[in-house]
Amino acid sequence: MxxxxxxxxxxxxxxxxxxxxxxxxxxxxxxxxxxxxxxxxxxxxxxxxxxxxxxxxxxxxxxxxxxxxxxxxxxxxxxxxxxxxxxxxxxxxxxxxxxxxxxxxxxxxxxxxxxxxxHGGKKMIFDTPFFHSEKAMPINGLIWMGDREFMLDQIDKKLAEGYSCIKMKIGAIDFDQECDLLGYIRKRFGAEKVTLRVDANGAFTTKEALEKLKTLHEFDLHSIEQPIKQGQLPEMESLCRLSPLPIALDEELIGIHNLEEKRRLLETIRPQYIILKPTLLGGIGSSREWIGLAESMDIGWWMTSALESNIGLNAIAQFTSIYNIILPQGLGTGQLYHNNIDSPLRIEKGEIKYGIGKWGLEKKLA
Incomplete structure (x- = not known):
């Protein structure tokens, strides 16, 4: 047949x-x-x-x-x-x-x-110029939470590696120290040189969130992800309306599967951006629905991997590459592991590309 x-x-x-x-x-x-x-x-x-x-x-x-x-x-x-x-x-x-x-x-x-x-078992999820090593995509350099020295060391390394977009996780150490780290970057590079994003992972309370967003705005940030915990729709709508800093929904999207429920969420909150993690949102089909709705409402978006191995990262990167990408994506997590599965994925000067190299699936999974 x-x-x-x-x-x-x-x-x-x-x-x-x-x-x-x-x-x-x-x-x-x-x-x-x-x-x-x-x-x-x-x-x-x-x-x-x-x-x-x-x-x-x-x-x-x-x-x-x-x-x-x-x-x-x-x-x-x-x-x-x-x-x-x-x-x-x-x-x-x-x-x-x-x-x-x-x-x-x-x-x-x-x-x-x-x-x-x-597609013939070639690790080709989508047939795009990215897969054929003809086009790279910009990504952000991720700064993980930790003590001040650990975070400062990461910042220096990412800037030296040529990233033009830095994303810093906040909410774990003292807020003033986190602002000092953002100030450190801004003293060296203005917003025209380095784009700064922060991700609070819902760490702010609803009472303190707006004042903290006003403080963060002073550092010429691109956006903040999920300033308060998900599920507080009236409070999040108010923040998106009043904040001087653009807000991106992340955890807020998790667990919402029905197309009309997705539409209602975006129409209610009206965020400036949404973050798409296919592993958490139901895969490619579900993520496509989110993208279609967001674009119809003039809401920006970018894709982010969620600590998958290079197998999942490869699929997410290829999925992302079917779109006309302008914003840096969150696809740099392949560097996190001692024992990641070998792949042709490469990161150079703040871009991810499908380079020349072999997959190590059979060796690692023997």
């Missing part, structure tokens, strides 16, 4: 990623993280393999649950032996129909494994 990926067999393998440093967020410190690498093979062409990654983010993903692996194993068994129409739209619809929306990272893993399989 022509035009069908027939009799697909799925399997998975846990993979423990180890950070090069203690990765601090407002929700705690990460030293290591488990990802689940998904493999898709058609019985009729077993040499062609599609790869995906399910990587729920601890304390943030809605599918960060105790029985996650049990659910993944059950999904793999249930869907093995099925066939999928041989087209991108049919793959996305098949995943949406067959996998619960309560497990967004599993959605993303199956989407990307099947799209890889669809």
């Amino acid at each position: 022509e035009g069908v990926l027939k009799d697909i067999q799925f399997s998975y393998q846990p993979y423990l990623l180890k950070f090069k440093f203690d990765a601090g967020t407002s929700r705690g410190v990460l030293k290591e993280k488990v990802s689940y690498i998904l493999k898709a093979v058609s019985k009729h062409n077993p040499e062609v393999i599609g790869w995906g990654e399910a990587a729920p983010l601890p304390k943030l993903s809605i599918d960060d649950v105790r029985n996650f692996e049990e659910v993944l194993e059950g999904t793999v068994k249930k869907l093995s032996g099925m066939s999928v129409m041989d087209s991108e739209s049919e793959v996305l619809e098949w995943v949406k129909t067959n996998i619960s929306e309560n497990f967004p990272s599993i959605h993303f893993a199956f989407e990307t494994a099947l799209l890889d399989l669809l």
Whole structure:
């Protein structure tokens, strides 16, 4: 039967990623993280393999649950032996129909494994100039939370590496110290040279948020992500309306699956930007819905990886590359691990590109 990926067999393998440093967020410190690498093979062409990654983010993903692996194993068994129409739209619809929306990272893993399989098992999720090493994308340099010296050292390194956009996580140390660090960058580089973003991960209280945003505005920041915890819609709407500093929604989008619910959220809050993390939001199909709604309302957006290995990062980068990218994206997390899976992804002078190199999947997952 022509035009069908027939009799697909799925399997998975846990993979423990180890950070090069203690990765601090407002929700705690990460030293290591488990990802689940998904493999898709058609019985009729077993040499062609599609790869995906399910990587729920601890304390943030809605599918960060105790029985996650049990659910993944059950999904793999249930869907093995099925066939999928041989087209991108049919793959996305098949995943949406067959996998619960309560497990967004599993959605993303199956989407990307099947799209890889669809394109011949070449790690090509989308056929774009990015994949063919013809076009790079700008990314931000990420400054992780920690003590002042640790953060200062990261800032110096990112600036020396040529990043034109720096994103600093805030909310873990004293606010005045964080402002001092922002001031340190601004004394060396004006806003025309280096774009500054901050990410509060919901660390501010509703009472203090507006005053802190006014203080942060003095540093010529591009935007702040999620200043208060998600789920406080009237307060977030008020902040977006009154803040002198543009606000980007991040955690606020998690757990919202229905298209009309997405529309209502954006119409209610009217943010200046939204942040898209496919692993947390239900994958490619769901992220496309968010992008379509945002663009129809003149809301800006950018894509961010969520501590996936290079398998997930590759898929997110290729997905991002189907759009006309102007803003720096949050796709620099491949450098975080001692034991990441080898890939052609490269970061040079504040850009990510698909360079020359081999994948190390078979070696790492043997």
